Amino acid sequence: MWVRVLGSAAGGGFPQWNCACPPCRAVRDGSRPCRARTQSSIAVSPDERRWFLFNASPDVRAQIESFPALHPCGDRAVPPQVVVLTDAELDHTLGLLLLRESGGIELHATKAVHDTLCDGTSLLRTLVAYCPVTWHQVEPQADVPLGDGLSYRAFDVPTTKRARFGSGEGNGQGRVVGYRLTDERSGRVLVYLPGVQEFTSAVRDQLAGCSCLLVDGTCWHDDELIRLGRAGRTARQMGHLPIDGPGGSLGQLSPLPIERKIYIHINNTNPILLEDSPQRRTAERHGMEVAVDGLDLWI
Template sequence: MQIIVLGSAAGGGFPQWNCNCHNCNGLRNGTINATARTQSSIAVSANGSDWVLINASPDILTQIRNTPALQPNRHQRDSGIAAVVLMDAQIDHVTGLLMLREGKQLPIYCTPSVWDDLTTGLPLMHVLSHYCGVQWHPLPTNNHVTQYPAIQVPGIDGISFTALPLKSKAPPYSPHREQPQVGDNIGLLIEEIATGKKLFYAPGLGALEPHIENAMRTADCVLVDGTLWTEDEMITLGFSKKKSADMGHLPQTGPGGMIEVLDAMDTPRKILIHINNTNPILDADSHQRATLTQHGIEVAFDGMEITL
C-alpha cells in the first residue's frame, strides 16, 4: 500500500495568507528552518496508478501538479484519482472538489451527515451536478456497535476502508452545528488485505475513544492530528478565544495530549499531520520538534511518501 501526503497543514496552509505570526513571518523572511505546506489531504493506492483521494483541499490543483502519480498519461484526458473519500464537511477538506469539475463523474464516499451538509448548508454537490456530476456512496457509521463495516472502492483493488466515528462538531455553516451527529467527523482505518498492513488516519482528533484507541494500536502507521502544540496556543497568541479542545483537536502537550497518547502505543510509525501555522513544530530547529524526535514522532510534510 502506498500513501502520499499531498498536504500537511491545517486550514489556511503555511504560511497562512493573512498571518504574521512568528512562524509565517519566519518562513517568508527565511529566519526559521521550515518549509511551506498546503492544506491537509492524502492519497492512497494499491498499484501506484489508481488512487483514492482522501479529502479535497482548496490546494488540490497545486497538490496534483506536485504529484506526478496523480497525473497519468493514459488518455487524452486522464486522472489517477479513482474516487474521493471525505472525512468531514470542513471547508478546507471539501472545496477542492470544485477544482475537479472538468473530469468524469466523481465517486464520493462520505457519511450521511457530511452529505447532508454538502447538499444544504454548503451545496457543493448541487453545483457539481451541473458539471462532472457526483455519485454518492454512503460510509456506514454507528456508535452503538463494536465492529465497523469495511468497504472497498472499485478500481482500488486489495484495500479496505473502515470509517470510525469521532466526537466532533459539524462545520460552522452546518444546519446541525449545535446538534452533533454520528459521522460529522471520522477517522479511517485503511488496510491492505493481502498483507494486513494498516494505516490509521485522523487529521482531526479531539478525544481518544475506545474504538479509536483500538484502531491506533492495531495500525502499522498512525497519521494523526498535529494541529496545536498547547491547549491554549491560539488564546496565548491572541488569534482566538478557543482552546484546542473547543476546536476538536488534541494538543501535543499536557495530560492526555498527543505525545502522551502516542507514547503509550507500540505503533511502528507515528506521524503528525494537519499542523496549524502557529505550531512551533513547523520549525525543524525548535526544541518542540526535538521533543517529538525524542518520542519517536515524525512530522508530515507535503510530498511525504509512506509504504506499508
C-alpha cells in the same frame, strides 16, 4: 499500500496568507529551518497506478501537479476520481469544485457529511451542475473494498465542535470520521485521523495493530491561538486535541507500539513546524514524526 502526503497543513496552509505568527514569519523570510505546506490531504494506492484521494483540499490542483503519479495520461481524465471524506470542513472539501472538469466523481462520505455539503455549504449542489457525482454512503464499522486488495473501515470520531452549517453542536454521529485502511495482501494497516478531539476508548481501539498512524497535530498548546491573538477558542473547542499538556496526544500516543506515528493537519501557529524548535525535538524524542508535503510511505 502506497501513500503520498499531498498536504500536511491545517486550514489556510503554511504560511497562512493573513498571519504573521513566528512560524509564518520564519517560513517567509527563511530565518529558521522550516518548509511551506499545503492543506491536508493524502493519496492512497494499492499498486501505484490507481490512486484514491482522502479529502480534497483547496490546494488540490497544486498537489496533483506536484505528484506525477496523479497526472492525466492520454486524455483529460484525472486519475483520482474517487474522493473519500473525513468531514465537511472547507479545508477538506473545497477542492471538490476544482475537480469539476473530471468525467465524474465517486464521493465516499457519511450521511452527515453529505447532508452538510448539500444543504449547508451547497458545495455538492454546485458541483453536480458541472459533473456527475456518485455518492457512496460511508457507514462506520463497515468494510469497503476500494480495489486490488485495498479496503477501508470508517470509525466515528466524536466532536462537540459547533457546526457552522447544519445541526448545531453535539456528538452527532458521522460528522467526523477516521479511516482504517488495510492492505489485504500484507495485512498491514494505515489509520488516517486528521481530526480528533479526544481519544475515547472506541477511537483508541481503532489504533490497535496499525503499522502507521497519520494523526491530528493541529496545535501544540490548547490555548495556542488565544495566546497569539488569532482566535478566541481553544484547540479542543475547535475539535482538535492539542499535542502538549494534560491529556495531550503526545503523552497518549508515544507509548503505543506503532511503527510510524506522524502528525498531520498542522496549524501554521504550531511550533513543531520549526525544525529547530524545542517542541519539534520533544515530539521526535517521543517517537513522533512531523509530516511534510511530498512524504511517501510504503506500508
